Structures are given as C-alpha cells and as structure tokens.
Amino acid sequence: MTTRFVGNAPKVSEFKLMAWVDTAAPGARLVYHDGFLAVDMTSNVSTLRKPDLEDLRATASVAFRLCELGRIHLVQERLGPDRFAYVAIVRPHNCAVPSAAVKQLASAA
Helix, strand or coil: CEECCCCCCCCCCHHHHHHHHHHCCCCCEEEEEEECHHHHCCCCCCCCCHHHHHHHHHHHHHHHHHHHCCCEEEEEEEEECCEEEEEEEECCCCCCCCCHHHHHHHHHC
16 A cells, blocks of 8 residues: 655655655555655755755655665555655565654654
C-alpha cells in the first residue's frame, strides 16, 4: 500500500519520515514528494516558497541518509511529463541498524 500526497509542496517533514520508517512494516511505501525533485529543490527555478523549499531539502536529505543506512529503498514513479512520485519503501528491519531517530540524534551530538 502506498501513502500518497498530492501537490508540489512537501507534505512529509524530515521528522515524520524518520518516525514513519521506524514504525512502518517492511514493504510499506510512502510518497514523500510529488513533482520534479531536482527542479523543486533549485532556488532560482523552484516555484516553492522559501520555507517549503527548505523543508523539501531537509526531507530529501533525510530520505537519502535513510537509504544509505539501509533503512529504505528510494524509487520514482513517473506520473506525467516532468512529474514524478518520490517513494520511500521500508526495507526489512535489521537489529544491527539503529532506528532513524537514534541515528539522527547521534549525528546531531
């Protein structure tokens, strides 16, 4: 099952994404952005307001870090011309991999 959000503005904060990864079952899917990520994150071409742009950058950064940690797979689904759904898929849990929240707190220290 995919949780989907509509529109270009980020609907999933970095903290909601981390919490979702820690509680979702393996295989669960979450659309964390709908649009064209490379364009939507670029200041001089994005149509997002500055706070939304910063939120999107933070969410995309956390998604990438969670992927590097082996917590999620990141995929794209083409929705139309220059429009994609950016999907996080939870990988099977591995006790050796710390929770996203713990990892975030550890990196902030």
